[in-house]
Amino acid sequence: MSYIPHTQEDIQEMLSAIGAKSIDELFKDIPASLAPKSFNLPASKSEFVVTQILRKLAAKNATGLVNFVGAGFYDHFIPASVDAIAGRSEFYTAYTPYQPECSQGWLQAIYEYQSIICQLTGLDVSNASLYDGGTALFEAMMMAVRATGRNKIILDSGVNLIYRTMLYTYTSNLSVEFVEIPVVHGQSSREELFKHLDDKCAAVILQNPNFFGAVDDHSDIVEKVHKSGALAIASVYPVSLGMLKTPGEMGFDIATGEGQSLGIPLSFGGPYLGFMAVKNELVRQMPGRIVGSTVDSDGKRGFVLTLQTREQHIRRQKATSNICSNEALCALRAAVFVSLLGKDGLKELAQHNYQKAEFAKEELSRIKGVEVKRSSPTFNEFTVLLPRHGDEVVHRMIEKGFACGFPLGRFYKGMDNYLLVAVTEKRTKEEICRLADSLEAVL
């Protein structure tokens, strides 16, 4: 099956219109010496057979575990209407809305998405989305380097290690200097951070809640960062913004984050949604597509891709970023998800997450030998000190039917006995109590 509608008759008619005797003749520019040395692929299979194969593979994945693993990627409930809208092929089989007159649906949806991101983050302008939270953070960092003409980055180690590692990869051939500020499963260390803040500093990058789940008010840091002439960048978890002080309220210049928690399935790591919002004055430094509102020749409101002179298809090697596409369909999911919830729903979602995580803390701290770290307040994720190696405990808990958390020893030296536990609104009281019972039993 190749989804080709041509009959033999069609092919003959078309060849004769072209003036060619055979299809092979159309490939005459490829020299015989460049014919494939091999093209040893399996034979075609029917849709039914392929579906069976993939169903079997899906069944080999153990998604039946009760999930307490987060670490930046969360198991939230997705209302059916999100799938229904994202499943409309008028949306998903379109491309980037280059032609506004026949793409108003997409353009308006993205404009609404941008507005929602501004509302969530408390910042002025959002782009049409980026690949994921990590690449969005890299783009934010590069914006700061461009905007300040400086190249030193202060990176709080409360920022997800995966993202920090990505920043190092992307800057390996650029002259960017990093200073990492240590965190011990709590809030950002002001003292350490301020020591490094000087007039060479392009940006300070913080995360809230940080990787250990710790909630912070970074306003004091942002104020000092601005005094040094640097930009403040926040990596944030959007669901938490139903409750927590926004990057805008703390004075951050740029907020980025992973939008997966807004109605996008975990799907083994992607596709996800990188979001970015900035203060007005940085808009022309922003990477990626941006949709703007304007009017048509009758004065009627309409939407277009705008400020394109920043972009690679016009500026080529001088562009603000090499990014061409965005993650539009994921941005649409986020827009539908947040619109369904509304401000009350978003607050409720944040509250349930907070409430259940606090309950889990109580339950887990009852276990002998388990210590729930309480040096900072947390949102829906927290660290637990175990009496034995985290890897070992996680392994045993899998056998009990739980993905009980993420062992911090994987990412942080000296934290072998620590576990990072995430509790979303999907976890029931009963599941949390069973988690505690099972943990007690395996220790």
Place this chain on the structure above:
Amino acid sequence: MKLIFEKHKEGRRGFSYGECDVASPKPLAEKYIRKNQAHLASLSELDVVRHFTNLSRFNYSVDTNFYPLGSCTMKYNPKFCEQITSLEGFSQLHPLLPQLSGGGMLAQGSLEVLYESEKLLCEITGMHAFTMQPMAGAHGELTGVMLIAAYHKNKGGRRKYIIVPDSSHGTNPSSAAIAGYEVIVIPTASDGYMDLVEYKKHLNNETAAVMLTCPDTLGIFNPHIKEIADLAHKVGALMYYDGANLNAMLGKCRPGDIGFDVVHLNLHKTFATPHGGGGPGAGPVGVNEKLIEFLPISRVVRRSDGTFALDYQKQKSIGYIAPFYGNFGVILKAYAYMLVLGKDGLISAAEIAVLNANYCLAKLKKYYDLPFDKTCMHECVFSAARQAKNGVHAIDIAKYLIDQGFHPPTIYFPLIIKEALMIEPTETESKETIDAFIKVMIEIARLAEEDPSAVTNAPLKMPIKRLDEVRAARQPDLSWKP
């Protein structure tokens, strides 16, 4: 249409999480709490569904319209691929599970999909290994250029330049610049191919790589491609293949056999995953033996017992370029597509894509200027220079096509062609559809001679007329304000 915010009614709810089944704890200290509430619309579920369903109808899409957008390969996206990604076993899998001790066994199905997809892509392109991690074509380019940098660094020298032809996609020079290279642009010669004399002049032992699209962005297979690759290799430079146009090559020619060292593919083009209104795509990168050791962390490996695992122990790897294993949901659709098409289906895809493009070329070349009159591959590039003399520009042709129910071709690209119209019909479009499109294109050529304003006034049948793009850029209104 009203914005969703303009439909707000205080007190309405579209979704509720119900009673929380645990007691209310002590709230967070006031200083951590947001003061200004997000202004989001309060709507019923039906309000939201109707709003977005209506928005979906104000779009052209492959499922509703012919979409010959050159360089984007807007082929049909099989529905069963969508269904497969929604299987819970795939959609609900947390990416960190295989990184837990004993967790690898929890993700065997997905790891197998990644492993097998890599193998198929290797065979299709003639490369030795793939990373599925890059999340889009441009992301693949950046990854590829970083691999090139790592290769040269490992050899003890950091080279300075990357060569691109002036017909290249904007992402090529941009990706090279972001990875820290200076870009050298080689002009296109009068025969439509990259100027070989200029190329040789600029190629030296400071050249890190040459980035090419093949067939090139004019839709033409460059017969000197092997010579270009051999010359690059002679000075120690690497060859980079932009896979945007791979659809024409399936089973006909493999970049690896030509001598390309790094390739990126666009799964959303050649392998029929939906473009999603501008993403998510996927841009896997393939390499030959020279570059395997530099591929990003992690690699999916098959153990001797037949199970799959993730390998993080790569000394020379460029590191993490994505948080996990790429846009898995997209890769899964491409894998399903490759299995259904199989060897013969993939070859037919290339053949009929090329047939369709040449048919457009043959039928329209009397009416539009053809800058390079050669047999094309999967797309043909015309110039509306003749029509422009009468005031009918490429953009006007695009708007008139919209009124007739066709998504326009890519316009004004490649930049080297004045008034470019880049038509890529793809193999899944029937002769009838293409004939209808050709008929309108011929009609436009006639109107350009006889009644230009009939074209330049378009579109007239859309919900809006032409938009004031200057105003959009000068007085940016980028978000709704309460």
